[in-house]
Amino acid sequence: MTELTLLRPDDWHVHLRDNDALRDTCADMARYFGRAIIMPNLTPPVTTVAQAASYRDRILAAMANLPRQFEPLMALYLTDQSDAEEVKRAAASDFVHAVKLYPAGATTNSAAGVADLDSLYPTLAAMEEHDLPLLIHGEVTDTDIDIFDREKVFIERHLAPIVQRFPQLRVVLEHITTADAVDFVSQSPANVAATITAHHLLLNRNDMLVGGIRPHYFCLPVLKRNSHQQALIKAATSGDPKFFLGTDSAPHATAAKENDCGCAGVYTAHAAIELYAEAFAAAGALDKLEGFASHFGPDFYRLPRNSDHITLRQQSWQVPAQQALGGKPLTPMRAGQSVGWQVVNEHE
Ligand SMILES: NC(=O)N[C@@H](CC(=O)O)C(=O)O
Numbered sequence: 001m002t003e004l005t006l007l008r009p010d011d012w013h014v015h016l017r018d019n020d021a022l023r024d025t026c027a028d029m030a031r032y033f034g035r036a037i038i039m040p041n042l043t044p045p046v047t048t049v050a051q052a053a054s055y056r057d058r059i060l061a062a063m064a065n066l067p068r069q070f071e072p073l074m075a076l077y078l079t080d081q082s083d084a085e086e087v088k089r090a091a092a093s094d095f096v097h098a099v100k101l102y103p104a105g106a107t108t109n110s111a112a113g114v115a116d117l118d119s120l121y122p123t124l125a126a127m128e129e130h131d132l133p134l135l136i137h138g139e140v141t142d143t144d145i146d147i148f149d150r151e152k153v154f155i156e157r158h159l160a161p162i163v164q165r166f167p168q169l170r171v172v173l174e175h176i177t178t179a180d181a182v183d184f185v186s187q188s189p190a191n192v193a194a195t196i197t198a199h200h201l202l203l204n205r206n207d208m209l210v211g212g213i214r215p216h217y218f219c220l221p222v223l224k225r226n227s228h229q230q231a232l233i234k235a236a237t238s239g240d241p242k243f244f245l246g247t248d249s250a251p252h253a254t255a256a257k258e259n260d261c262g263c264a265g266v267y268t269a270h271a272a273i274e275l276y277a278e279a280f281a282a283a284g285a286l287d288k289l290e291g292f293a294s295h296f297g298p299d300f301y302r303l304p305r306n307s308d309h310i311t312l313r314q315q316s317w318q319v320p321a322q323q324a325l326g327g328k329p330l331t332p333m334r335a336g337q338s339v340g341w342q343v344v345n346e347h348e
């Protein structure tokens, strides 16, 4: 029997959604995560510190009856109207930990995102001054750019100039999917980091498209070819503190995914650290999981590491064919199939 004890992990990128869905998403997250950065792409988006405070209250209320709770760390959603004053308020609060940039139209609920990145430079300057990290969905949305190239082109056109212009700004390129992103982040200074999801470590576009289209593997940025998957595995298991855990667990009801125009997002919160353990075990790098899951994220965010532990056991368990999301059916990753690792001391 193989067991692995880790300092308690945190999730540096997750979508909990809102209202009735919160009870379901929070219950999964509260099994063993210490903290989580909560994505602000609600409708309407979480753009102010006041909205973040009330969203945080709704999350805490949804966890009131659970056997344990995680700490929600809030992020604000950047729009063309975001200003330096709100950045200052966010930095002064003790619960807003980042600001998120969605290029307008790039992903789920990003219609209110940023259309003109250059005009945002005064806001980014304020973030640099007040030391508030910028989290980025790094894809361009130009219709003439192929969907498989959108991350690479974003890095060239937008990320490289931002990093150059704001050398002290802490930046996280979220849910990276390409060798180009790995290379850019590796070669950047220490204030530039990236999150990597479990599904991008476990899957490539063949898994989504060969033998039939699998809508539950569709997410943004979209799965790339195998060579990119291998670059992500290498980065995640390298021990380089620039790469850390962010599940991007992004639930959509089954009917919204099994649809003529299916939504983007993979739900992994029910089995997050277990799926990462599978990926690290397959790479022969279980000894690197703790750094990735429990050390490098808090170090980057300048928060203390957690002090207690979880234990993972290599034993197979069955994922239900269906879960609930605010009263609607939800299809989690591995629905009706097994996961090879399990947390044995959840809720402790
Ligand atoms: N990753 C996704 O495919 N979807 C996310 C949005 C995002 O993180 O881009 C969602 O909110 O559904």
Ligand SMILES: [Zn+2]
Binding pocket: 107, 137, 174, 175, 220, 221
């Ligand atoms: Zn995104």
Ligand SMILES: [Zn+2]
Binding pocket: 013, 014, 015, 039, 175, 248, 250
């Ligand atoms: Zn996301």
